[in-house]
Amino acid sequence: MRTEISIQNLKSKFLDKVEELSEENIYTCYQCGKCSAGCPSISEMDISPCEIIRLVQLGQEKEVLDSKTIWICASCFTCVTRCPKGVDLAKVMEALRQITLRKNVDYVSPLSIPKEVLSQVPQIALVSCLRKFSA
Numbered sequence: 001m002r003t004e005i006s007i008q009n010l011k012s013k014f015l016d017k018v019e020e021l022s023e024e025n026i027y028t029c030y031q032c033g034k035c036s037a038g039c040p041s042i043s044e045m046d047i048s049p050c051e052i053i054r055l056v057q058l059g060q061e062k063e064v065l066d067s068k069t070i071w072i073c074a075s076c077f078t079c080v081t082r083c084p085k086g087v088d089l090a091k092v093m094e095a096l097r098q099i100t101l102r103k104n105v106d107y108v109s110p111l112s113i114p115k116e117v118l119s120q121v122p123q124i125a126l127v128s129c130l131r132k133f134s135a
């Protein structure tokens with residue numbers, strides 16, 4: 001019996017969800033690295049933007065959603081303007097954050113912030129880290 005192998009067969013539910021939320025074709029990326037080379041936030045990231053998209057292609061949900069990168073991304077669109085394949089990586093990052101937020105998982109728990117820190121942190125910073133920088 002012949003087994004048909006197609007991209008659709010290889011796609012994970014995670015990849016489908018990212019494509020649905022971002023409206024981007026993740027397989028368009030051919031790993032040129034231009035997004036990572038121009039990202040102003042990369043020094044704070046644990047996984048580079050082009051590695052994130054590769055991991056999404058491979059369906060590595062846990063590794064991607066556990067990364068700091070998707071929360072550090074500032075949605076500045078530099079990568080979007082540099083991508084030769086027209087991939088809107090900022091939308092992909094937002095989709096990844098949405099997947100986590102829809103599970104009602106806080107990236108930072110309010111109860112974990114010490115009172116002395118709370119009294120000094122500007123309110124906008126709290127809103128950012130509790131509801132993500134992009135919301």
Ligand code: SF4
Pocket residue numbers: 028029030031032033034035036049050053082083084085086087089
């Ligand atoms: S710039 Fe575009 S094609 Fe190149 S690695 Fe980044 S997302 Fe992929």
Ligand code: SF4
Pocket residue numbers: 035038039040041042049072073074075076077078079080089090093
């Ligand atoms: S949108 Fe995010 S990933 Fe893209 S360049 Fe800006 S900070 Fe980096």
